[in-house]
Amino acid sequence: MRLRELETYKKIMVQCHDNPDADALASGFGLYRYFGSKGICVSLIYSGPFRIQKSNLVLMVDELKIPVEYVEQNEFTPLTEDELLITVDCQYGAGNVTKLPASNVAVIDHHQLEVEKLPLMFMDASCGSCSTIVWRLLLQEGFDANRDEELATALYYGLYTDTNQLGEIYNPYDKDMRDELQFDQSIIMRLKNSNFSLSELEIAGIALIRCIYNEANRYAVVKAEPCDPNILGMISDLMLQVNTVDTCVVYSNLTDGIKMSVRSCIKEVRADELARFLTKGIGTGGGHIVKAGGFISRHCYDEHYQKVSLETYFSQRLDEYFAGFDIVYAKDREADISGMQKYKKCRVPLGFVKSSSILPVGTPVLIRTLKGDVDASVSDDIYIMIGTLGEVYPISREIFERSYDVTGASYRIDIDYSPTIKDMRSGRSHSLMQSAYECVEKNETQVYAKPITKAVKVFPLWDDDRYMLGKKEDYLAVRADDLNDIFVVEKDIFDRSYERLEENES
Numbered sequence: 001m002r003l004r005e006l007e008t009y010k011k012i013m014v015q016c017h018d019n020p021d022a023d024a025l026a027s028g029f030g031l032y033r034y035f036g037s038k039g040i041c042v043s044l045i046y047s048g049p050f051r052i053q054k055s056n057l058v059l060m061v062d063e064l065k066i067p068v069e070y071v072e073q074n075e076f077t078p079l080t081e082d083e084l085l086i087t088v089d090c091q092y093g094a095g096n097v098t099k100l101p102a103s104n105v106a107v108i109d110h111h112q113l114e115v116e117k118l119p120l121m122f123m124d125a126s127c128g129s130c131s132t133i134v135w136r137l138l139l140q141e142g143f144d145a146n147r148d149e150e151l152a153t154a155l156y157y158g159l160y161t162d163t164n165q166l167g168e169i170y171n172p173y174d175k176d177m178r179d180e181l182q183f184d185q186s187i188i189m190r191l192k193n194s195n196f197s198l199s200e201l202e203i204a205g206i207a208l209i210r211c212i213y214n215e216a217n218r219y220a221v222v223k224a225e226p227c228d229p230n231i232l233g234m235i236s237d238l239m240l241q242v243n244t245v246d247t248c249v250v251y252s253n254l255t256d257g258i259k260m261s262v263r264s265c266i267k268e269v270r271a272d273e274l275a276r277f278l279t280k281g282i283g284t285g286g287g288h289i290v291k292a293g294g295f296i297s298r299h300c301y302d303e304h305y306q307k308v309s310l311e312t313y314f315s316q317r318l319d320e321y322f323a324g325f326d327i328v329y330a331k332d333r334e335a336d337i338s339g340m341q342k343y344k345k346c347r348v349p350l351g352f353v354k355s356s357s358i359l360p361v362g363t364p365v366l367i368r369t370l371k372g373d374v375d376a377s378v379s380d381d382i383y384i385m386i387g388t389l390g391e392v393y394p395i396s397r398e399i400f401e402r403s404y405d406v407t408g409a410s411y412r413i414d415i416d417y418s419p420t421i422k423d424m425r426s427g428r429s430h431s432l433m434q435s436a437y438e439c440v441e442k443n444e445t446q447v448y449a450k451p452i453t454k455a456v457k458v459f460p461l462w463d464d465d466r467y468m469l470g471k472k473e474d475y476l477a478v479r480a481d482d483l484n485d486i487f488v489v490e491k492d493i494f495d496r497s498y499e500r501l502e503e504n505e506s
């Protein structure tokens with residue numbers, strides 16, 4: 001999706017998520033200024049139970065003249081056929097944004113996809129901020145944010161606040177934006193130092209006086225009086241820095257539900273997964289690996305847990321969470337294959353592309369992989385593999401030639417997201433599918449596998465930092481020729497890709 005495709009609408013409303021943060025405001029502001037420059041009637045709005053009150057956000061809105069308006073859900077006039085609603089830093093229909101009635105909706109976001117795919121969507125979960133995505137979309141249309149210092153400052157601050165003060169930047173686009181934006185230094189300095197009001201500091205202080213601490217699982221639970229959800233985030237950021245705390249939940253009990261902030265600094269617990277676990281069936285939760293949040297609806301909570309205090313709820317659920325999974329570090333031990341059956345992997349054709357068939361040798365490129373985006377340089381020795389689900393990863397020519405046979409056919413798969421290779425010099429993306437050919441593995445892979453009966457987190461040989469979560473009924477598998485090569489296969493993929501071997505075949 002490009003911004004110019006959206007210019008046909010008569011009126012555009014850009015909506016930030018409820019409780020907008022600096023990133024939502026900045027990205028919305030970018031779109032506001034862009035469509036405004038095209039003479040389109042545009043407005044920037046947000047809804048939800050709270051008005052913006054956090055001191056740095058009030059300052060940001062005032063200083064950078066961000067024309068954001070609050071709208072009441074039940075007073076909202078539905079958008080008509082020739083009007084468009086764009087949600088930024090959130091997805092239309094997700095739990096953190098009020099669903100406003102509109103016939104046409106576009107989504108621009110940097111979180112994991114959590115709703116049905118829409119035709120008008122620009123998502124990139126590898127970006128540290130939504131501001132970065134908007135900055136890219138603006139550049140694509142020749143709109144340079146540096147011509148507008150207020151906008152440049154807002155985008156910079158959006159990235160700053162969403163990446164733990166620029167400390168968690170991995171994506172090259174984030175780096176580019178950080179390096180290229182010409183922002184107002186004095187405003188950024190004031191924003192950095194306006195995080196709390198005195199009364200919010202008091203709320204944080206009181207909250208921190210007492211916490212529930214679980215020594216066995218090294219988690220902490222903290223209750224805060226009702227406050228801006230961003231304050232919860234700051235309390236949890238502080239909690240996480242305590243030497244004996246690995247995981248924490250900070251919550252506040254509001255009239256319509258319970259707002260929470262979740263943090264984890266250990267690789268064995270993903271904050272987004274924990275937030276989903278704590279809100280399962282009674283609310284929504286999600287976010288990133290280290291930082292996440294969630295909301296439990298009052299109505300659902302009372303229906304299921306009316307007699308349970310919140311303190312008890314969180315402690316019990318956290319205990320259930322920690323007791324509910326086993327951990328396997330593949331590199332530390334061989335799999336116990338007792339109780340496992342032997343299977344062979346069906347030789348499903350895969351796709352491959354010679355990188356130098358798309359771009360000249362030496363071009364710096366960004367290849368999107370399952371793990372994130374990787375930088376590479378086009379070379380005759382780099383091939384790009386394409387899996388059956390459209391997942392992409394680079395492979396050296398030498399390993400390729402050793403492991404695969406080329407069939408000569410073109411590679412065709414039916415997928416939503418067509419993988420691309422991005423020329424980092426021109427910023428242009430090229431489809432990989434057009435140049436993809438088919439190959440099959442030379443050798444048959446045999447594995448031992450069994451259905452999972454208790455959730456397991458497997459740190460596979462090839463990734464020490466990120467676990468594969470195996471849920472009940474998925475399969476725990478290990479290569480027959482390397483009992484350390486342990487991994488998880490989702491049930492339906494397993495059923496499709498593996499065939500049971502009879503005893504005499506193995």
Ligand SMILES: [Mn+2]
Pocket residue numbers: 023024089110128129130162
């Ligand atoms: Mn964001």
